[in-house]
Amino acid sequence: MIRLLFAALMTLATTAQAETVRLAVTTSFQNSGLSDVMLPQIKADTGLVVELLVVGTGQALRLGEAGDVDAILVHSKAAEEEFVAAGFGTHRREIMYNDFVVIGPASDPADVTNQQTAAASLKVIAATQAPFVSRGDNSGTHKKERALWQATGLLTEDLGDWYKEVGAGMGAALNTAAGLDAYILSDRASWLNFGNKRELAMLFAGDPALFNQYAFIPVNSALQPHVNAQAVATLENWLVSDAARAVIAGYTINGETLFTFGAP
Amino acid sequence: MQMKANLKDVRVKRRGKTILGPITCDLDPAGITIVLGPNGAGKTTFLKVLHGVERLSGGDVSWNVSDEQARRAQAYVFQSPIMLRRTVRQNLAYPLQLIATPKPQIATRVASWAAKTGLTDALDVSAPRLSGGEKQKLALGRALIRDPKVVFLDEPCANLDGRSTREIEALLMKATADGTHIIMTTHNLGQAKRLADNVIFLLDGQIHDRGPAPAFFAKPRSPQAQAFLEGDIVE
């Protein structure tokens, strides 16, 4: 027992050795599988060990505010700009983008497939009262979804039982939607990498309103002196480098590219 | 040094009922003192009061040494022996370990007392698995192993067969010969007559009669003691 404890303490001591950057990222970044190929490449190129905290955008911003992470990588422009304006982050750097898509049962009872805009597709779902799963966790995806509902003129509070806020990450919400044969808004990458699709299919995409930009924000080391600003800068430089472009562009699932490097 | 006790107006009450006292007396134990009396007379409580483990409702018990020394120089054997869930060897060693006796000395004393109590072959047996007689002998050995000045025994032979009773009595005689004073209760008048040097006769929580054994058994001073010795029911 004593020896085990000693070994345990040794491991604790050694984990702090390599230079690490703690990065709060959105669930879509992890669930898409991109992090699994990107992190080893970062380690190889820069020697940095990036520790990922996979949370919703809302919580990621809170972690940055408290100084519990060194940087954040999220996708909710308005909230990000507020974060930087309040001085919690130094600046906002756009890294990559993809888009949101509307997922739903392949039978498509609300006829989402034939709509012209994202708002219109939500409207028909509301009209048929087909079940709809909302992230409900103040994440980037959730914020985008609420903005879309706002565009339809409907209040999410008044939507009724068919509108289900699950308060969970992208994967868990997709699991729920799969179980209920419900509609759901997802980012494209998480959807493509999701393993439990069942009857679900991608029904609507392509509206510019569904654009999804990911940005990197270093936490302000003037406020949080323990933040390793130099390591964070190294990471940021890598994320906008050609090496990152190759990794992001090269990451495909079933021949489909999940993210596009930079900003449009 | 001779251990003497002084009891001043000692009382023990439980739930408003007086169990013992008031008792005021000097106790100068020598040899074997037998506490006699009918059931409910307060014999066990009396022993516990002398040992200092009973909460008093009034009065005071003092030995002619400090409380700490008194407790260290005493041992108590309960009516149903309490066995530590350990081996016989560990049970015997336990009182010595408590006072930080050096290990080699513990080993010698344990071996010696195991021999005296006839438990040498059972040293590595778990104590709770012993027979009733063996348990009582172990409890007695464990009480005597620290060479106490005074040992209290509460009905040590209550449920034992003749042979175990004889072995226990032999151990008690031996201990007395070695200078230990014994204060014990018993129901068995035969045993009382065999062992007693002094007798204390308790009735209704009070010392009704006391004195040297030969005189007490030959000519009890009170009619109740007389009746008790004759085997009548005494209330």
Next chain:
Amino acid sequence: MTDIWAGLASAFWLVVSLDADLVDITLRSLQVSLTALLIASLIALPFGTWLAIRRFRFRRATIAALNALMGLPPVVVGLIVYLLLSRSGPFGVLGLLFTPTAMIIAQVIIITPLIASITHQAMRELWAEYHDLLISLNTSNWQRIRTLIFDGRRALLTASLAGFGRAIGEVGAIMIVGGNIDQATRVLTTAIALETGKGDFALALGLGFVLIALALLVNFAIHVLSRTEREGRW
């Protein structure tokens, strides 16, 4: 049903191939939970025993509080530890958030009341048996506690195992304070939550079976050890 078979097959392959990630995660699970168990036992065993032998004014209240703490929701513990260890919290300077140490702290808080409560119940019985003898021998409190712990060790083993079971299977608190960081704070339960989130039920279930096997193995090993000890001694 197919999912369960796929999970079994996945568990089998993970174990047979000694998957590097699996080994890493499993060792971390053991490291965190066993360390937490050791610390919690060092606190809870003497404390539970002490509660059994001491009569003091707030004893009943303390025992009631202990039993209530036993049902402490791990998520709440996690949240509180998180807020305490956060850089903006009172212990932020220690930089412990999102480390195995933080997970150990949370687990110690969760399992200590459980172990102490079971200990108290077991020790109360033993104390009733030993009470007169230990009082008569004029033992100090500490000697009494040591004697009861030594002689009641098998009951205490059960108490500790209950604590270990709760620790190794716990997910809510360590997810919050550990952050489920790959290679740093990911353990079996948080990995299961993650794989479930990805919709990879086979892998999640596979990890689940490994977790169950691990809990059984530790229980079994300890029982075998305690039995050989018993036979050797008695």
